[in-house]
Amino acid sequence: MNPLKNPFSPGAGSPPPELVGRDPILDQARILLGRVKRKKSEKSMLLTGLRGVGKTVLLNEIERLAKMEGYRTIFIEAHEDKPLGSLIVPYLRTLLYELDRMAGAGDKVKRGLAVLRSFVGALKITVDDVTYGLDIDPEKGTADSGDLEIDLANLFVAIGEAAENRSTALAIFIDEVQYFSEIELAALIMAMHKLQQRQLPVVLLGAGLPILPGLAGDSKSYAERLFSFPDIGALSAQDAAKALQDPANAVGVTFDPAALDEIFRLTKGYPYFVQEWGYQSWNRATSSPITFDLVQTATAGVIPRLDKNFFRVRFERLTPSEKNFLRAMAQLGPDAHRTGDIAGVLGVKVTSLGPVRAKLIKKGMIYSPAHGDMAFTVPLFDEFMIRVMPHFQS
Numbered sequence: 209m210n211p212l213k214n215p216f217s218p219g220a221g222s223p224p225p226e227l228v229g230r231d232p233i234l235d236q237a238r239i240l241l242g243r244v245k246r247k248k249s250e251k252s253m254l255l256t257g258l259r260g261v262g263k264t265v266l267l268n269e270i271e272r273l274a275k276m277e278g279y280r281t282i283f284i285e286a287h288e289d290k291p292l293g294s295l296i297v298p299y300l301r302t303l304l305y306e307l308d309r310m311a312g313a314g315d316k317v318k319r320g321l322a323v324l325r326s327f328v329g330a331l332k333i334t335v336d337d338v339t340y341g342l343d344i345d346p347e348k349g350t351a352d353s354g355d356l357e358i359d360l361a362n363l364f365v366a367i368g369e370a371a372e373n374r375s376t377a378l379a380i381f382i383d384e385v386q387y388f389s390e391i392e393l394a395a396l397i398m399a400m401h402k403l404q405q406r407q408l409p410v411v412l413l414g415a416g417l418p419i420l421p422g423l424a425g426d427s428k429s430y431a432e433r434l435f436s437f438p439d440i441g442a443l444s445a446q447d448a449a450k451a452l453q454d455p456a457n458a459v460g461v462t463f464d465p466a467a468l469d470e471i472f473r474l475t476k477g478y479p480y481f482v483q484e485w486g487y488q489s490w491n492r493a494t495s496s497p498i499t500f501d502l503v504q505t506a507t508a509g510v511i512p513r514l515d516k517n518f519f520r521v522r523f524e525r526l527t528p529s530e531k532n533f534l535r536a537m538a539q540l541g542p543d544a545h546r547t548g549d550i551a552g553v554l555g556v557k558v559t560s561l562g563p564v565r566a567k568l569i570k571k572g573m574i575y576s577p578a579h580g581d582m583a584f585t586v587p588l589f590d591e592f593m594i595r596v597m598p599h600f601q602s
């Protein structure tokens with residue numbers, strides 16, 4: 209059928225034709241935004257889930273809701289090797305200049321700029337263009353101690369006061385939060401704690417792989433009190449069917465029930481895969497309805513495409529020992545496994561696996577759903593590992 213009319217949208221962060229199955233989370237977000245704007249305390253949100261379940265598109269949708277509610281928004285994506293400070297500073301600078309241009313009395317916005325200037329001064333790394341553009345004297349003694357936990361909290365409070373001063377509210381969106389270091393996460397959590405204590409109109413909405421199990425001590429207990437962690441998972445069979453059927457119906461095409469069942473069986477309801485199967489089935493079909501047989505033909509094309517793109521890019525970033533670790537996990541099946549069992553498959557001591565496991569966690573390939581357990585962050589990666597690596601590498 210006409211590929212130009214294909215409604216499906218496989219791809220990182222590509223908005224789906226219909227965002228199904230997420231109403232409870234969107235409702236929760238609406239309440240959160242409504243309450244914070246009225247300076248009532250409410251837990252911030254960190255959406256957690258595996259790769260390709262739709263965290264980024266949800267975060268984008270919540271940003272849209274926030275703007276409709278009158279929030280100023282900032283949207284950043286964390287990176288493996290970019291520090292939190294230099295990532296966020298340019299956005300805060302733009303925000304403060306915007307607030308500065310708004311009508312309103314008081315000097316909180318100017319103070320926000322001065323505090324931002326001292327924060328930048330204390331950053332080990334330089335944010336050249338920002339320092340250059342901040343033609344204001346730093347506020348000495350605030351946010352310049354060099355201890356991120358203290359400085360970020362001071363900075364956020366100054367920004368929160370500036371927003372309050374201009375009768376507006378601020379929503380900070382952070383995608384891929386798992387890439388922050390433990391120190392950065394702790395600082396972020398403490399900063400939110402300070403904002404909440406002072407009832408300033410700032411809300412944090414994050415998304416990423418599950419981070420809670422990796423946090424320790426105080427930051428963990430604060431995190432549990434300050435944030436809710438909605439689990440973004442696969443779609444139910446009914447929702448997956450809706451995600452396929454509704455957009456197709458809108459352009460006069462239908463799926464046979466057996467075709468929908470087959471796509472659900474193959475994708476297990478993971479949104480990225482649902483879009484991919486929908487997309488390929490559409491392109492291969494010559495007429496409506498899309499049948500079971502057609503889906504099977506499409507599958508022959510989808511698997512190599514996934515192997516070449518979605519899975520392969522991740523596979524190529526791995527060292528041989530990391531590949532063997534994942535291959536051993538795959539051998540044990542798709543669920544979470546104890547490191548001891550993985551060591552057993554590889555025929556090595558558990559202790560020897562520590563470094564490779566840590567690297568795989570840092571690369572976002574595996575995570576720990578519960579103490580001592582390891583699971584894949586990429587759905588269906590176990591099947592891919594066995595396809596791509598029938599044997600262990602030496």
Ligand SMILES: Nc1ncnc2c1ncn2[C@@H]1O[C@H](COP(=O)(O)OP(=O)(O)OP(=O)(O)O)[C@@H](O)[C@H]1O
Pocket residue numbers: 217218219220221222223224225226227228229230257258259260261262263264265266451479480481482483
């Ligand atoms: N609720 C949904 N219904 C149907 N399709 C969806 C839904 N949510 C996301 N998708 C589709 O799933 C794909 C992946 O979405 P997205 O990039 O937001 O996932 P993610 O969780 O951010 O993944 P990653 O962890 O790799 O960043 C996109 O093609 C998107 O269109």
Ligand SMILES: [Mg+2]
Pocket residue numbers: 220221263264265383
């Ligand atoms: Mg994403």
